[in-house]
Amino acid sequence: MKTCKFMFIRPVLRALQTLTMSDKYNIAFVLGGPGAGKGTQCSKIVEEFGYVHLSAGDLLREERAKLGSEFGELIEGHIKNGTIVPVEITCSLLERAMKDSKKNEFLIDGFPRNQDNLEGWNKQMGDKVNLKFVLFFECPLNVCTQRCLDRGAAGSGRADDNMESLKKRFNTYMTATMPIIEHYESLDLVRKIDATQSPDEVFEEVKKLFT
């Protein structure tokens, strides 16, 4: 009789586990230096593979632009200085956008950018997501700089597409973001892409990870 009673437990637990897994958001983090081409490639992935693209930088800029936003000034200061906004703000914006989209597959672009981002995300979202991999666009500083300056000259309107802000952004990238990439490398989650080629050539490499 006893055996009979317990026979059902394992399949039920397995079913529950499957249910929980499929309830999780599937995500890929997208990292790389300023101007490496993260946004450009994310748009192509969205077009071809139907992911939802959430850029942490875009969400922060949107929040900053909201009339009466409690965090507008703080965000503005960080963006101008190329420093990183506290994770509570960024993570809440990301989680809200994920919920609102009613979708399940996300490219999270420009996040996590430092240890605070990483720890805050793991605490708030760790149990709710399945991290597929970290897409890392590798691009030398001089190429990234030129792309951002060209973007500024073409009228991006971004307060940080200028040499003064770029120096600070690169400093943050090297000192705070690279250790995060190294952390994910140690977990064998990083998929490195050479971002120096043309957008279409880069995308040929990106595609291989999604097919």
Ligand SMILES: Nc1ncnc2c1ncn2[C@@H]1O[C@H](COP(=O)(O)OP(=O)(O)OP(=O)(O)O)[C@@H](O)[C@H]1O
């Ligand atoms: N492979 C590429 N070759 C040449 N130019 C590119 C390439 N990819 C993107 N660009 C251009 O470089 C600029 C920066 O690209 P993009 O906005 O995609 O970079 P990003 O990594 O998202 O930047 P940021 O982190 O500053 O938001 C844009 O003007 C874009 O058109």
Ligand SMILES: Nc1ccn([C@@H]2O[C@H](COP(=O)(O)O)[C@@H](O)[C@H]2O)c(=O)n1
């Ligand atoms: N996780 C993040 C991402 C971005 N920021 C701030 O926004 C600036 C612009 O980011 P882009 O990804 O659009 O280049 C960035 O320099 C930071 O000031 C952030 O704080 N946290």
